[in-house]
Amino acid sequence: MRGLEQVNMPLFQTKFTADPSPLVVGDTLFLYTSHDASPEDIPDENEKGSAGFFMYDWLLWSTTDMVNWTEHGAVASLKDFPWRSRENGAWAIQTVARNGKYYLYAPLHGHGIGVLVADSPYGPFKDPLGKPLVWDQSNWFDIDPSVYTDDDGQAYMYWGNPHTYWAKLGNDMTSLTSGVTKLPHIPNYQEGPWFYKRHGHYYLGFASTCCPEALGYAMSDSPTGPWEWKGYIMKPTPRDRGNHPGICDYKGHSYVFGQNYDLMHLETFVHHERRSVSATEITYHADGTIEEVPYWLDQQPMKQLHWLNPYQRVEAETMAWGFGLKSAKMGIPNTGVVADMPASTGKRNMYIYDLNDGEYIRLRGVDFKKGAKQFCITAASTGSCAVTLRLDSQDGPVIGTAIIKSTGSVEKYKSFSAKVKDAAGVHDLYLCFEKTQGDTRLDWWEFR
Template structure:
């Protein structure tokens, strides 16, 4: 699991306890290193597809693509890996699962995946959760004379024409056919690359303006953007969504409209910096609300940790909630089991999990959780507001005889009324590490 730096313990404790700091922007995902965030909105839900830096990565060590989802922008559910390099039979590389994007058309979900050094492939699924399969058994695009075929982005315009952009250091595009797995015409290379363009393009449209956001300058990289009146340009560089800063290194944009607001996603090294400032490619995804000027240009954002990401609706605890759903869970891990189930593990004594803005209404009376354990003396304190806040229940996690043998455990709940930040505080009187596996939980009123 991720090892927490001793010098950061006090700071993380303050973040848990301080009511004014809990809304400060921290990386969306803490259980894994996630990069190149590619959001998609479907059925009133944000589906966030990311690349995955391995925990021990020095340089780029990337094998698969992950999925997270949210309906409130702050509490995210882990769905595990939905595709990998092994999803392509023609891929011979064992590393290089770089920045992808998923779009929906006619009830199908298309994932455009760069394989560094082997072009851009496409996978298709009937659901946003996968499984994603290769319909071509070959690359969609591969310009073998160079290694510039990375970081695809796709936009389906209002007239139904789809465009795919990509490239580093040059920018290319094609017009995709309606089947989304082939294209018409030639590959077009932009005659004029937007100023400060590095890589990681993201194509977005708002009103009649087209936006090409990108990782800009180097190094460090910020988030730049250009605008056009046409999906094929010419593109005029407008400036930065976020200035380059020494507080980070790389970046990669994603932009969506969701529930009346527009959000920019990007990456940073903030989770890694909680452990070390020695540089490794271990990145984390963040998001912030963006604002437009009257002429369509974008107001610059400060650095991620200097923004506030507001929760846009309260969280309902009176439903089955996957245990790998959280706003903050530094030190915890998630794992996909052989049966495909995602569980929360890597749970050590005195670690905690936070869900923001949980609406208990007139009051919860009972709590249940599905857990597996091989130790005695484990329990979970249910607290409101902070890790030292009001204790409303304690559930004992008993020895189930195996980490693959789950049982439902429950406790009474008293005092959980209204809207609060919810903390699960993990405890044990007998063991320090790897206390139990958790599957799902639910409150009852």
């Protein structure tokens, strides 16, 4: 039996995530996700143990190596659409870039599809319309938008469950320049379309017919169809019941992102809608069809694209694994209640908290080169915590221990350091937490 570090586990552990939407900007891959609330973030006491969907905001993560991801917190929430009719239902979004702007398309659960605009992938995002971009008030099919701008500059938006719709977008990306077309049923289509073009072929990835949903796809020679079912990217399995694809090319590789319940299953197999995003590399045949991949847990861990440099500021919320830890934006107590949420704030510094004995942050592929001499970490604490640095496993060789002492307040950050020995070459790094007392919050760290 393989352990957690030998299988392809979900990418993020500080929050439950779903509906992945990748966006490549320069050297960085940004991943926008929806957010399944943890029980403590559900305002209704009677619903905290419910199996249903409780979704209030959308999250952002980024990577340059595909294995160590930096969390950026909520980039937008339902509060950014004041015309919405519900306090729940922040479902699947997609964010695209065009003309130096970033456009976030969001379904508002029974109130159509809206769009937010920002000057940065981090936001802040603002609503330029004050109303839905698309809304057929006769049904609730207007969900899961996917937007792609073709080579000729024409942008298209696809959406729909259980039917598939498309329309042309104007150059402003916030208006329609065509009517809404309902496509003939695509075999096995259920929801979550992901529309893109690659090497002259048009693709529509989607969650296939429920239940369980899998990752299927169709191809076309035209951005408007007709679409031909081509098979599964990942077949249905009783280990999963819902899915939603996001697909992109990045640094010479192709990746598919999807969702599962594998993180929740570390704690319970009683079903709740607490999903987590996973990813894997995919390959294409000469005719453009996609090689089917096994279920996430049946695959090897993702391959790292480059080593992590520890001799620079590394945010504490950058990690390959951190199960049991929590994260938040500084100065923003997000309770999960829509009324208490701020409007989209843009990029803000974050911290890691809720540290307990036995928990750790794992960084994959850290290149210490000829050797590190010192470790420095910035933290705030009302108690204390020992951060033991280990190589290659949770029980691996100790290269140093930093003792975080009380700073008098969780708002007052100070630097703590430790001498380091026997840290050279490339290793996985574990920041292991021991002797935790009080509330400790971690901001960033670096080696010297």
